[in-house]
Amino acid sequence: MGANKAVVLLSGGLDSATAAAIAKDQGFELYCLSFSYGQKQVVELEKARRLAGFFAAREHLVLNLDLGRIGGSALTDKQLEVPKEGSDLEREEVIPITYVPSRNTIFIAHAAAWAEVVGARDIFLGVNALDYSGYPDCRPEFITALERALNLGTRAGIEADDGGWLRLRTPLIDLRKSEIIRRGIALGVDYGMTISCYDPDAAGRPCGFCDSCRLRRKAFAEAGIADPAGG
Amino acid sequence: MGANKAVVLLSGGLDSATAAAIAKDQGFELYCLSFSYGQKQVVELEKARRLAGFFAAREHLVLNLDLGRIGGSALTDKQLEVPKEGSDLEREEVIPITYVPSRNTIFIAHAAAWAEVVGARDIFLGVNALDYSGYPDCRPEFITALERALNLGTRAGIEADDGGWLRLRTPLIDLRKSEIIRRGIALGVDYGMTISCYDPDAAGRPCGFCDSCRLRRKAFAEAGIADPAGG
Numbered sequence: 001m002g003a004n005k006a007v008v009l010l011s012g013g014l015d016s017a018t019a020a021a022i023a024k025d026q027g028f029e030l031y032c033l034s035f036s037y038g039q040k041q042v043v044e045l046e047k048a049r050r051l052a053g054f055f056a057a058r059e060h061l062v063l064n065l066d067l068g069r070i071g072g073s074a075l076t077d078k079q080l081e082v083p084k085e086g087s088d089l090e091r092e093e094v095i096p097i098t099y100v101p102s103r104n105t106i107f108i109a110h111a112a113a114w115a116e117v118v119g120a121r122d123i124f125l126g127v128n129a130l131d132y133s134g135y136p137d138c139r140p141e142f143i144t145a146l147e148r149a150l151n152l153g154t155r156a157g158i159e160a161d162d163g164g165w166l167r168l169r170t171p172l173i174d175l176r177k178s179e180i181i182r183r184g185i186a187l188g189v190d191y192g193m194t195i196s197c198y199d200p201d202a203a204g205r206p207c208g209f210c211d212s213c214r215l216r217r218k219a220f221a222e223a224g225i226a227d228p229a230g231g
Numbered sequence: 232m233g234a235n236k237a238v239v240l241l242s243g244g245l246d247s248a249t250a251a252a253i254a255k256d257q258g259f260e261l262y263c264l265s266f267s268y269g270q271k272q273v274v275e276l277e278k279a280r281r282l283a284g285f286f287a288a289r290e291h292l293v294l295n296l297d298l299g300r301i302g303g304s305a306l307t308d309k310q311l312e313v314p315k316e317g318s319d320l321e322r323e324e325v326i327p328i329t330y331v332p333s334r335n336t337i338f339i340a341h342a343a344a345w346a347e348v349v350g351a352r353d354i355f356l357g358v359n360a361l362d363y364s365g366y367p368d369c370r371p372e373f374i375t376a377l378e379r380a381l382n383l384g385t386r387a388g389i390e391a392d393d394g395g396w397l398r399l400r401t402p403l404i405d406l407r408k409s410e411i412i413r414r415g416i417a418l419g420v421d422y423g424m425t426i427s428c429y430d431p432d433a434a435g436r437p438c439g440f441c442d443s444c445r446l447r448r449k450a451f452a453e454a455g456i457a458d459p460a461g462g
Contacts, residue, residue, distance in 0.1 A: 030445055063301075067295040070341065071349035095386045101344035106337055110301065113332035117303035137384035145383050149376035153336055153368035155326045 012044030015126030037069025177219030246357030251318030269299025408450030423459035
């Protein structure tokens, strides 16, 4: 009997790389899923490809989405600039302009579809609700509600004996980002293969000033570890 | 003050055309949303375009999705044939092979994203849980659960004073298909502009034998009305 299969949402960032390492460590065979959705940081897909190879994923699927045509986010709309002043993180309660409407619902729904087709029931997500950008679709209550909806709206969910086919696994959700890094390093993750910037330059180098760069730098500093990707 | 805005999922079939007519009749300004997702019945998008014009939609957005690369459905996978024997409808409790994994979650999540961007809070869906193909993502309990998840996972949901920004409106969910047709005709819908086939020929003519063609024929017969699209 083969290993259990898991779908892993792999963005190319440090959180999803760590989630993949955790799934791998738990013995799952990995089906890695990434999206080209019109993001400015499309260089992350090259990182995701390398990470999928690093984790010896059984498959790596990169799907196209038209989120750029919906807009409403500085990550997908060329008219909106990614903030570089760190202001978003200081204003709590405010959802930053880098939030992409419905992004995690759309990503996770695709993961559920693929999970059903390949016969996986575990979906690993690198979402984190502690040192994060304040996106509503990273909060535990959202993940729980979406898991319920997906179990009600899929063939596998209906046919499962125990009424709960799909499990959305969020091993990082309660960790500080510095703890995520320590966990990943213990599991052998090479964070030099990841990128965490919302607005890299044409050569794929992180800007150093967006919220995501700031969070990453702070986390490596707290962990007392040099970032192998520089920064 | 302008009219309230509504996003309408418009497939080009008779249910979504009727849902659009109901939204229009309620005074909403329509933002129609369709998807090119690798479906064999892609001719429906031409119908959707004409319907959006007929309803004088403010905008009609046709987004691309990669569901064909996930597969698992006779609607998107060329290796799987659309059943023509009517067997699926006779076997209750069985989800037919034309079911597309996570389709409605993905469609509705895009609609929620667009609603947030244009400032709509109502999303009209032509889902029907009575005379339908038995898809789990048409059931009322799924729609309610997804509405809850989307309100927890979106900026507009978080920021809404009353804790419920987004409303998934399903005016057809408890109607027989013949009642849907009568309702639409009372509202002036020209069903000659719609198509309800899972597997039309190259010229865009309905096959006449798939579940969707059978349901449509039965419904027009029950309504005592000739189908203006033929069949």
